Amino acid sequence: MFMVFFSLIHLPGYGQQAAGSLLLSGGTDLARTDAPGVIRRYQLGAELNYFYLHSLSFLGGYEINYNRPNHVALGSRFYPIEPLFVRVRGLVGKESDVALGAGYSHNLTYRLRLEGMLDYYAVSNIFGLRVGIGFLIN
Numbered sequence: 001m002f003m004v005f006f007s008l009i010h011l012p013g014y015g016q017q018a019a020g021s022l023l024l025s026g027g028t029d030l031a032r033t034d035a036p037g038v039i040r041r042y043q044l045g046a047e048l049n050y051f052y053l054h055s056l057s058f059l060g061g062y063e064i065n066y067n068r069p070n071h072v073a074l075g076s077r078f079y080p081i082e083p084l085f086v087r088v089r090g091l092v093g094k095e096s097d098v099a100l101g102a103g104y105s106h107n108l109t110y111r112l113r114l115e116g117m118l119d120y121y122a123v124s125n126i127f128g129l130r131v132g133i134g135f136l137i138n
């Protein structure tokens with residue numbers, strides 16, 4: 001398994017991001033399995049990804065919750081095949097959690113991206129569907 005992962009991250013990249021690029025993004029959850037009703041539960045997030053390789057980034061961010069504690073997010077994204085990615089985030093703070101997700105990134109322009117993600121929050125056993133926008137900084 002480690003050998004497959006190692007070989008995938010060293011494949012030549014076809015995406016616009018290069019090693020050393022930054023991706024500033026923000027998003028909101030459209031739906032969550034713990035939502036009691038419309039506008040009674042929302043979550044907004046912002047994050048900054050640093051691309052160590054074209055297909056691997058490390059991220060830091062902040063999650064704002066309507067009726068739960070806010071969190072600092074630390075994690076990583078991996079693009080096995082552009083434009084698809086998988087991500088892992090640790091949500092640090094009161095009621096900490098681990099989010100495992102997968103997403104799709106659609107380039108609107110060279111620098112602007114529309115992203116859709118599905119996250120599973122392992123500790124709280126919740127699924128969330130998120131949409132966001134990202135801005136690539138080379």
